[in-house]
Amino acid sequence: MTAAPLTLTPVGVGPAYARTGEAQSCYLVRAAGRAICLDLGAGALNRLQAHLAPQDLELLVISHLHPDHCIDLLSLRIYMAWGPGAGHRLRILAPEGTREHMVRFGGEDGWDRAFAFEAFAGDRGEHDLGGGLALRYREVPHLKPTYAVRLDLDGRSLVYGADCAPCGELPELARDADLLLAECSSGADPVPDRQAHLDAAQAAAIANSAGVRRLLLTHCYPEHDRDAALALARSRAAMPVHWALQDQEVTV
Numbered sequence: 001m002t003a004a005p006l007t008l009t010p011v012g013v014g015p016a017y018a019r020t021g022e023a024q025s026c027y028l029v030r031a032a033g034r035a036i037c038l039d040l041g042a043g044a045l046n047r048l049q050a051h052l053a054p055q056d057l058e059l060l061v062i063s064h065l066h067p068d069h070c071i072d073l074l075s076l077r078i079y080m081a082w083g084p085g086a087g088h089r090l091r092i093l094a095p096e097g098t099r100e101h102m103v104r105f106g107g108e109d110g111w112d113r114a115f116a117f118e119a120f121a122g123d124r125g126e127h128d129l130g131g132g133l134a135l136r137y138r139e140v141p142h143l144k145p146t147y148a149v150r151l152d153l154d155g156r157s158l159v160y161g162a163d164c165a166p167c168g169e170l171p172e173l174a175r176d177a178d179l180l181l182a183e184c185s186s187g188a189d190p191v192p193d194r195q196a197h198l199d200a201a202q203a204a205a206i207a208n209s210a211g212v213r214r215l216l217l218t219h220c221y222p223e224h225d226r227d228a229a230l231a232l233a234r235s236r237a238a239m240p241v242h243w244a245l246q247d248q249e250v251t252v
């Protein structure tokens, strides 16, 4: 029996300020013909439409409320409430208070017409999405609260680490996963003090600790040397490592 396909397509890989041509955080997961989007930073809605009509998403997950992970909700609200998505209501799993947070930027109109908001509950949880697809989440240290997300389909699994500092929670969530998508904000350079992010060596350490089979790096600031970061991560990691590249689908 052939397993149903599980794929990850990076739609936007950029952090809070990105290289020219990069959208901010957004990753499209396709699981047996179903589409789930992880985060929607600036520029992501535009690029996402090259892959699918947003109203065809089954679920949009927002990991945390830093703008480079959620700000295109403002535009998607208009698209879904009054544009081509009108008549659909998109399910959103997001931190508690996301709707109120977005209303402060964009006004009251259209949010409930566009979206059905659901909040992460507590520091960990699980959703059975049906058809053998399961979503698990775990709070990780970053902006409070930030959630890393795991998707399992028919024995295959991918984990999105969101933004996070080195921690025990992400390796626990990612235990034995086929693919870990980990932020690498500062490339091969050490993360500056007091910033809750990862560098290449820390991302590799998390992947090793979790025992994942493949590591994809993402969310790197433009001033860091990505070749050096990849070389460092590969020298430390016990599994294949690559950069997540926009629009390049990865089969899990």
Ligand SMILES: [Zn+2]
Pocket (backbone or CB within 6 Å): 064, 066, 142, 143, 163
């Ligand atoms: Zn963040």
